[in-house]
Amino acid sequence: MALPNECFIEIFNNLRTDFKSLFSCLLVNRQWCRIIIPILWNEPTKYSKDRRLIKIYLSALNAEEQALLVPFNINFPNCPRPLFEYASYTKSVGFFLPAGVKNWLDVEGSRDSQLNKRIPVEAIKYALIKMFLRTSKNLKCLTLSGVINKAILESLYMKNTIIDLSLLHIYFDCNEIELLMKIISKSTKLDYLSLSYNQLGFKGMEAYRSIN
Numbered sequence: 001m002a003l004p005n006e007c008f009i010e011i012f013n014n015l016r017t018d019f020k021s022l023f024s025c026l027l028v029n030r031q032w033c034r035i036i037i038p039i040l041w042n043e044p045t046k047y048s049k050d051r052r053l054i055k056i057y058l059s060a061l062n063a064e065e066q067a068l069l070v071p072f073n074i075n076f077p078n079c080p081r082p083l084f085e086y087a088s089y090t091k092s093v094g095f096f097l098p099a100g101v102k103n104w105l106d107v108e109g110s111r112d113s114q115l116n117k118r119i120p121v122e123a124i125k126y127a128l129i130k131m132f133l134r135t136s137k138n139l140k141c142l143t144l145s146g147v148i149n150k151a152i153l154e155s156l157y158m159k160n161t162i163i164d165l166s167l168l169h170i171y172f173d174c175n176e177i178e179l180l181m182k183i184i185s186k187s188t189k190l191d192y193l194s195l196s197y198n199q200l201g202f203k204g205m206e207a208y209r210s211i212n
Helices: 005-013 019-025 030-040 051-058 063-067 097-109 118-135 150-157 174-186 201-211
Strands: 141-145 164-168 192-196
Touching (some): 005 030, 051 097, 063 118
Parallel strands (some): 141 164, 164 192
């Protein structure tokens, strides 16, 4: 008698941080592969700074998201179409995403070795976050840090799956504060909100007080 998929899901979930074992198991048969791939890809940026992940995710950017990066003279990866839509399985986008972006940019992503990497890293990071907000079917946890823009907040406003949101070291203007408060008010599933080391500015503080 064959085990139901629910049993395999439970077993493989217990191995979710043992990447080596999971990679071995997914080669056993098609059934195991279809169960394991979503587990492997549900929170890769939380644990890994691997530039290969960034390369795969960059191949999932649409034309609008790629256009955001044109000014930075970036070498987009020329990858074959993957067998799975890996980004659709992502449940958590964590703090290590910028580190993975920098690793990829340092090794193969930049055509200009003298380029200051800070701004391109931020641009790539937010193009990827915009892509995750568009493609992920069940994004639960999201960490945003550094520079933020209205487009990201607008995408976040349309996403109603987030339960854990962390905002770190961000400067908000008054319009962004108003939009953030609308996001918080609209997000009925949001259980955890972390606001650390952010700056509101004078107009941002005025907007925050007027809303509260």
